[in-house]
Amino acid sequence: MRAQLLDGRTTSKTMLDSVAVGAAEFLRTRGRAPVLATILVGDDPASHTYVRMKVNRCKQVGITSRRIDLTESTSTGDLVRVITELSSDPDVDGILLQHPVPPGVDERAAFEAINPAKDVDGVTRASFAAMAFSADGFSSATPGGIIALLDAYEIPLAGSRAVVVGRSAILGKPVGMLLLERDATVTFCHSKTGDLENHIREADIVVAAAGVPDLIKGDWIKLGAVVVDAGYVDNRGDVEFESAAARSAWITPVPGGVGPMTIATLLAQTLAAAEKRTIVK
Numbered sequence: 001m002r003a004q005l006l007d008g009r010t011t012s013k014t015m016l017d018s019v020a021v022g023a024a025e026f027l028r029t030r031g032r033a034p035v036l037a038t039i040l041v042g043d044d045p046a047s048h049t050y051v052r053m054k055v056n057r058c059k060q061v062g063i064t065s066r067r068i069d070l071t072e073s074t075s076t077g078d079l080v081r082v083i084t085e086l087s088s089d090p091d092v093d094g095i096l097l098q099h100p101v102p103p104g105v106d107e108r109a110a111f112e113a114i115n116p117a118k119d120v121d122g123v124t125r126a127s128f129a130a131m132a133f134s135a136d137g138f139s140s141a142t143p144g145g146i147i148a149l150l151d152a153y154e155i156p157l158a159g160s161r162a163v164v165v166g167r168s169a170i171l172g173k174p175v176g177m178l179l180l181e182r183d184a185t186v187t188f189c190h191s192k193t194g195d196l197e198n199h200i201r202e203a204d205i206v207v208a209a210a211g212v213p214d215l216i217k218g219d220w221i222k223l224g225a226v227v228v229d230a231g232y233v234d235n236r237g238d239v240e241f242e243s244a245a246a247r248s249a250w251i252t253p254v255p256g257g258v259g260p261m262t263i264a265t266l267l268a269q270t271l272a273a274a275e276k277r278t279i280v281k
């Protein structure tokens with residue numbers, strides 16, 4: 001392997017240490033810890049694992065989590081009601097609805113019930129628009145975490161050719177917008193893109209966010225490129241790791257790259273939301 005690792009575990013630990021300092025100061029000055037409400041709907045084992053990891057991290061850094069688990073048969077109306085209550089609850093600073101929700105629930109309607117001031121996972125249309133217009137607001141947590149990881153390793157973005165594989169509203173599109181904001185020239189690829197290989201061959205920065213294991217072959221990677229693999233299915237990423245690491249300059253491991261940065265960004269934004277919403281006593 002010639003690539004150096006973009007190590008999300010180490011970088012996220014630095015971020016979380018700083019969140020812990022901020023959360024302790026928040027407790028001292030406001031008389032309570034920041035509060036993150038997590039909502040999990042249904043029985044998806046991976047979603048249970050993600051929520052458990054987020055709740056554990058909250059505990060480690062001094063953020064109180066309020067965990068709400070709802071059954072698979074929860075209706076859109078009931079979910080929206082729960083989120084609307086949390087949105088107006090003065091004791092809740094941030095709200096995370098674990099994605100995906102069961103089929104039959106209107107995920108967009110549920111996301112839109114989140115008060116943008118508490119949208120610490122960056123999933124509402126208001127947060128999306130804030131990212132697009134470079135306005136005040138919260139980043140989608142995974143895209144924000146990816147940019148923070150690239151910044152931690154001082155990867156130059158301005159003027160680079162970035163190819164994002166995936167165009168979901170919570171990952172592909174917003175990470176492309178954030179790269180554009182940093183003056184990269186951005187191409188989006190998706191399931192209807194006919195010549196994925198040729199796009200990847202031209203890319204200085206590849207952000208893989210498709211959820212298709214080994215979709216991107218290592219020998220497509222341009223020599224010296226930067227590879228960020230956000231894909232995560234059964235412990236596997238979207239990029240063939242060994243062969244891509246032999247050609248790239250920097251690469252994220254899977255796991256241990258993007259995942260830990262997502263959680264750290266979520267908690268940093270929870271602290272920021274709490275600080276914005278409250279006054280020092």
Ligand code: NAP
Pocket residue numbers: 142165166167168169170171172189190191192193196209210211212215230231232233258259260262
């Ligand atoms: P999603 O909503 O299913 O979107 C997947 C995207 O990939 C779609 O835009 C789809 O194109 C595109 N795609 C699918 N097959 C493709 C192919 N063969 N060639 C090119 N593009 C293809 O998924 P998501 O929520 O964005 O998540 C994507 C991946 O990131 C998943 O593996 C997920 O587990 C992972 N993820 C990781 C984290 C983390 O913290 N590490 C957080 C969130 C998500 P169309 O639009 O044309 O369908």
